[in-house]
Amino acid sequence: FDMFILAFVERLLRPTYRKDDFVLGKKLGEGAFGVVYRVSLAKKPSSKKEGDLVLKKATEYGAVEIWMNERVRRACANSCAAFLYGFLETSPKKGAEYWLLWRFEGEATLSDLMLSKEFPYNVETMITGKVQDSPKGLERENRIIQTIMRQLLFALDGLHSTGIVHRDIKPQNIIFSEGSRTFKIIDLGAAADLRVGINYIPKEFLLDPRYAAPEQYIMSTQTPSAPSAPVATALSPVLWQMNLPDRFDIYSAGLIFLQMAFPALRTDSGLIQFNRQLKRCDYDLVAWRKSVEPRASLELRRGFELLDLDGGIGWELLTSMVRYKARQRTSAKAALAHPYFVREGLLVLSFMQ
Numbered sequence: 275f276d277m278f279i280l281a282f283v284e285r286l287l288r289p290t291y292r293k294d295d296f297v298l299g300k301k302l303g304e305g306a307f308g309v310v311y312r313v314s315l316a317k318k319p320s321s322k323k324e325g326d327l328v329l330k331k332a333t334e335y336g337a338v339e340i341w342m343n344e345r346v347r348r349a350c351a352n353s354c355a356a357f358l359y360g361f362l363e364t365s366p367k368k369g370a371e372y373w374l375l376w377r378f379e380g381e382a383t384l385s386d387l388m389l390s391k392e393f394p395y396n397v398e399t400m401i402t403g404k405v406q407d408s409p410k411g412l413e414r415e416n417r418i419i420q421t422i423m424r425q426l427l428f429a430l431d432g433l434h435s436t437g438i439v440h441r442d443i444k445p446q447n448i449i450f451s452e453g454s455r456t457f458k459i460i461d462l463g464a465a466a467d468l469r470v471g472i473n474y475i476p477k478e479f480l481l482d483p484r485y486a487a488p489e490q491y492i493m494s495t496q497t498p499s500a501p502s503a504p505v506a507t508a509l510s511p512v513l514w515q516m517n518l519p520d521r522f523d524i525y526s527a528g529l530i531f532l533q534m535a536f537p538a539l540r541t542d543s544g545l546i547q548f549n550r551q552l553k554r555c556d557y558d559l560v561a562w563r564k565s566v567e568p569r570a571s572l573e574l575r576r577g578f579e580l581l582d583l584d585g586g587i588g589w590e591l592l593t594s595m596v597r598y599k600a601r602q603r604t605s606a607k608a609a610l611a612h613p614y615f616v617r618e619g620l621l622v623l624s625f626m627q
């Protein structure tokens with residue numbers, strides 16, 4: 275009960291905003307469910323020219339996204355971009371729109387960084403805060419990728435421990451926070467909060483087929499639909515155990531791991547082709563490897579070499595994430611304890627983290 279009072283008081287003390295408070299800057303994204311802008315406050319022009327806030331104007335799904343962001347900011351704030359405020363804005367012209375406001379975390383998503391020729395060294399520079407001069411090579415690349423995977427799994431573990439499944443984990447939804455020098459998750463528009471049954475029935479049309487696990491639906495179709503009011507708390511942990519919906523995100527994270535190891539899979543067409551090949555191998559990564567390795571390009575072989583370092587623990591972790599059956603996939607927490615992460619990663623020059 276105290277928690278409710280605290281949340282309420284905190285909510286009252288937090289600054290509230292209205293439509294006219296913002297000056298729109300660059301458009302950062304536009305999907306079927308909303309438009310995202312970089313913005314600044316009209317009254318308080320920001321130090322940065324383009325503004326230090328991000329505004330999303332969303333359709334009806336904005337309500338769920340506000341709920342998810344409010345929950346994240348109380349339970350696992352470091353996992354996601356810092357959420358400031360969400361409200362309903364109605365106008366005669368546009369009807370009802372949900373407006374969501376975050377801190378502007380940084381210029382680059384993992385997708386932007388991965389598509390650069392410099393990857394993963396560009397990320398190393400951003401995480402450590404300086405250009406490293408040790409010789410380039412597999413070992414160094416592996417260490418950078420390991421650090422990215424650790425940060426991603428850390429953020430996912432936070433969400434999953436809170437009872438939230440993201441369902442749209444992909445490089446475009448992972449932002450590099452320049453403040454904390456870590457990757458954070460964004461875009462909770464397709465997320466599900468299983469503890470209270472919010473957005474319980476998966477909106478499968480929201481899922482990105484490039485990164486979606488084969489089960490597509492995070493809960494079995496037999497699961498009864500949850501009440502819309504938050505009263506299913508006592509029931510849902512059991513369902514969580516039974517269905518392991520968090521493993522949906524683990525599959526997506528595994529595909530990102532794969533894309534980091536194999537440059538050819540970083541493009542849309544490369545990933546789509548890989549998905550086709552994996553499906554033909556009945557989602558068995560080991561079978562996929564057997565099928566492609568004999569006629570592999572130098573670049574592809576290099577990817578396997580990277581994953582084979584240190585007795586193949588990278589490959590071992592990867593194959594424990596990308597599996598057909600959700601219950602055979604590792605959890606975020608278990609993955610963080612995997613021997614792949616025993617070796618020290620990059621030093622993050624930040625007191626947060």
Ligand code: ADP
Nearest residue numbers: 302303304305310328355376377378379380461
């Ligand atoms: P959607 O995918 O529904 O359009 P997102 O929430 O993913 O909306 O945001 C779109 C894009 O805006 C992201 O890919 C990212 O480039 C940028 N963005 C979103 N939130 C932030 C943030 N807090 N800081 C910096 N950039 C952001």
Ligand code: MG
Nearest residue numbers: 446447460461
């Ligand atoms: Mg997005």
